[in-house]
Amino acid sequence: MSMRSRSVVTIADVARACGVGTMTVSRVINGKKHVSEAMVRRVEEAIARLNYQPNEAARTLKGRTSRTLGLIVPSLSDPFFSQCAHAVQQVAAEQGYMTMLFACEASHSVEAEELSQMRSRNIAGILIVPSSENSMEQLKELRRSGMPVVMMDRTIAGIDAGEVMVENLEGSFRATNHLIDHGHRRILCVGYDREYNSIGQRMDGYRKAMQTAGLQPQYLLVKRGVPVGPRVVAALRAVKPPTAIFSLNNVTSVAVLSALKREKIRIPEQVAMVGFDDFELASLLAVPLTAVRQPAAELGRQATRMLIDSLRSGSGNQQMSARIVLPTELILRQSCGCEPLAQITPLD
C-alpha cells in the first residue's frame, strides 16, 4: 500500500554491503583516522554505489554540531540584506555549513519565534541583523546557554556576541560634509526614529558634521510605517526650507524620492539629496542618487567567518567579543548637485 517504503539507505546497509561494522563506515564518512587505506576505498565505493547519505537528524541528535547556521534578517526585499544573506550562504557552504534563512519582516513576534526555534533545531550558531530590542531576552538566553552569535549591521546592548558593523558615523559625516562643502547650510536629516543603534550612529555623524561647521542640525524622524514623504514635502514648503536632504536609509530615500517626484519638486535644483545605503538601481533613477555605499557582501562574509571560527575553536566564548567595522564609500551621482565623478557603471 503505502509507497512510503523505507527506501532510505542507512549506515547499517553500507556496513553490511562491505561486511564491516557501522563504526568503520562512520569513520570513513567523517574522515577519521584508524581506517586502512584499502578499507576506505571499499567503503567509499559502497557509499557511492548505494547512494548513501548520512541522516542529519541522527547526527545532530547524537550531539555533534548540526552544521547549520541560523541567519535572521529583517527583510529580503531590501537589497542590502539580500546581498548580505547571499554572501553568508556562500561562505557557509564553502565551509561545509548550511544556512537556515529567516526573514522576520520587522515583526518582533516573528523574530522571537524564529529565535526560539533555533535552539530546538540545534542550530550551531546564529547570524542576526537584530530588528528590535525586544528580542534581546531571547538572544541573551541563547547566548548564555553557549550559542555562538554574531550580530551584523546593528547591535543590541548587553549581549556579549560578535559584531560586524559598518562605519555609520564616518559615512554619514562624510556625506553630510559633502553637502556642506557644496554650500548647503540647511540640511534636513530624514529617517526612522532611533530604531537601532546604527541609525543612531548615522545621526551622530550627521550631527557632528553640522556642529563642526557651526550649523544647526534639523531632523525629521518618524516611526516606521508613518509616511515620511508628505512630511518632507511639508518641510520644504516652510519658510527657510532646507536646501538639502540627508536620508538615513534606503527605504526613506525611496519614499522621499517618490514624494518629490509626485510633487514635481526638482532634484537637485530645488533640493539636493544624499542617502545612506546605495542600491543597484540608484544610478538609473530619474535623478541618480548620491549615496553612501555599504559593503553588504563583505559584511556577510566577515560575519560568517567570525562565527565559523568561533564554532571551530570549541565553544569559544572569548572569541565572540570580536568586533569588525567596515568602511563605507560615498558614491557621487547627480542628486547632490555635483557631477558624478565616475562613469556610469554598466549593469550588464
Next chain:
Amino acid sequence: MSMRSRSVVTIADVARACGVGTMTVSRVINGKKHVSEAMVRRVEEAIARLNYQPNEAARTLKGRTSRTLGLIVPSLSDPFFSQCAHAVQQVAAEQGYMTMLFACEASHSVEAEELSQMRSRNIAGILIVPSSENSMEQLKELRRSGMPVVMMDRTIAGIDAGEVMVENLEGSFRATNHLIDHGHRRILCVGYDREYNSIGQRMDGYRKAMQTAGLQPQYLLVKRGVPVGPRVVAALRAVKPPTAIFSLNNVTSVAVLSALKREKIRIPEQVAMVGFDDFELASLLAVPLTAVRQPAAELGRQATRMLIDSLRSGSGNQQMSARIVLPTELILRQSCGCEPLAQITPLD
C-alpha cells in the same frame, strides 16, 4: 570548565517534574487524545515553567515529518524571487512549517548540492524555482522516493510535480499587442535564450502577437552572462531599426535601460519599451517602465498551500499533478509612449 553544560531540558525532565511517564508528556505536546484534562494542565504548566522545547532532531529521527520545507530559488537579489520567498515563509509559518531557503545563484552544481542535502535533512517537501534542466535527475529521484515537490514560475519536463505558473504567454501577447496598437511595426524581443520554459512561453506570446498582426518577429537572444546592452544599441543603429523593445525579463530590462541611458538614446521617443516582470523602482526610473506585473507573492502562497495540502493528505502522489496558472497585469508607464493610466502610487 566547559560551559557546555547539558542545560537543555528534555522530555524526561518534564515527565519527572510531573511525576508521570514521558509518553504522557509526549501526548500533551502533540495534542493527542487519551490524556485527562487535569493532566494536560499539569504538564503544560511544567513545560512552561521549565521552558521546555522539544528537540527537533529527535522528532525528525523518529520518523515524524521534519516540519521543514525546502525552498530553492535562483537568486535573492531578484525582487520577484524575494517576494515569492517571503510569501512562502509566511504561509508555511502559519501552517506550522519552517522554511529552509536556498539561493543557488543560477549555479547548476550548487542547485544539485542543495537538492541532495534535502533528503539527508529529512525535508518534508520541496518548493523550487528550477534553474536548469540539469537538476532534473536529482529532482526526479527525490520525486520517485516520494518527496512532494512543487515547481514555481518554471517547470521541468518529465517531472510529475505540482506546478504554479503565471500566464506568460498571455502576458507577453498583451504587452506586444499594446506596442502594436500604438503603431509599432518593428519590435525587438530581447532576452536570455530559452533558459527555461517560462521564457519560451513569453517568446511564444510575443510571436503570436506579431504573427497575428502580420509582422515579422525579430529576436535578440543571448546567453546569460553575455552583455545584452551593447547588442541592443547595435541593433538600434542598424538600418530600419526597431522602434520598440520587448524585454523578456527583469534583468535584461535593467541592462537595456542602462545601455540606452549610457548611449543617451531617449525613451520612448527614439525607442519604446515594455518589459516582462515589474519591480518596485520601475516607476521611479528616469523613464518609468511599462511592465507586465507578475503576482509574485500570490505565486508563493498558492505553491506553499499546494505543497502543504499534499503533505497533509499523506504521500498524496495523485494530488501533485495539480497545476495553477495565475494571471498577469500590464502596468502602463511612460516607456511605451502612452501616458500612464494610473496615478503614481506612493511608495510610503
Next chain:
DNA sequence: CAGGACTGTGATATCGTTCTCAGAAATCAC
C-alpha cells in the same frame, strides 16, 4: 623480548523523541 604506544576494527550504549503494546481503571451493554 617485555612493556608501551599506536593502528585497525567492532559491540554496545546513547542522544531525545515517539510508536507499540500492555495493563489498570472506568464505563457501558445486556
Next chain:
DNA sequence: GTGATTTCTGAGAACGATATCACAGTCCTG
C-alpha cells in the same frame, strides 16, 4: 454481575548515527 469496550497511563523498543570501550595486531624502544 460479567464481559466488552473505552480511557488513561507507562515500560520498552525503535529511529540512525557516533562515543566509548575493548581487543587484537603491529611497531617501537631500550
